[in-house]
Amino acid sequence: MDGEWDYGTPEEMHALGRQIGADLRPGACLGLCGPLGAGKTQLVKGLAVGLGYPGEVTSPTFSLLHEYRGGREALFHLDFYRVETEGELIDLGWDELLEEGVVVAEWADKFPGVLPPETRMIRIEHLEGGGRRVREGVAD
Numbered sequence: 776m777d778g779e780w781d782y783g784t785p786e787e788m789h790a791l792g793r794q795i796g797a798d799l800r801p802g803a804c805l806g807l808c809g810p811l812g813a814g815k816t817q818l819v820k821g822l823a824v825g826l827g828y829p830g831e832v833t834s835p836t837f838s839l840l841h842e843y844r845g846g847r848e849a850l851f852h853l854d855f856y857r858v859e860t861e862g863e864l865i866d867l868g869w870d871e872l873l874e875e876g877v878v879v880a881e882w883a884d885k886f887p888g889v890l891p892p893e894t895r896m897i898r899i900e901h902l903e904g905g906g907r908r909v910r911e912g913v914a915d
């Protein structure tokens with residue numbers, strides 16, 4: 776479903792993540808776009824809770840991939856920020872991750888070529904006053 780919403784606080788962004796996470800199916804891929812500090816990781820924290828994952832979620836900027844198991848589906852959390860080529864993602868097992876569970880990638884727009892056509896793209900913008908605007912649509 777396409778749409779656009781404004782979120783004033785980190786708690787509201789977390790709640791959006793929980794709502795999205797609550798009805799994700801295995802094989803789902805989400806692409807998160809937006810500048811540093813936009814709230815991409817904050818959204819994933821909510822997403823993990825929505826999937827029933829009980830542990831801590833942290834930014835995979837340096838490790839590229841965090842795996843969260845123990846919820847309804849395995850959740851694979853990637854950050855493309857430091858990835859330089861699509862080949863690095865393929866070597867990491869990108870295709871297998873998509874088969875095994877739910878995949879969420881921060882900075883997804885850096886490598887549109889690896890995203891399945893049905894990827895849900897979630898774009899976050901800063902608003903004046905500290906809020907965030909979130910737009911959702913399919914990958915283009």
Ligand SMILES: Nc1ncnc2c1ncn2[C@@H]1O[C@H](COP(=O)(O)OP(=O)(O)O)[C@@H](O)[C@H]1O
Pocket residue numbers: 782783784785786788809810811812813814815816817818834881905906907
């Ligand atoms: N409306 C909001 N939505 C999401 N995060 C917000 C919001 N307002 C302030 N923040 C803060 O902005 C920061 C976003 O950080 P993070 O989620 O790591 O961003 P990113 O992963 O996009 O770089 C957090 O410190 C969060 O508390």
Ligand SMILES: [Mg+2]
Pocket residue numbers: 815816817834854881
């Ligand atoms: Mg992040």
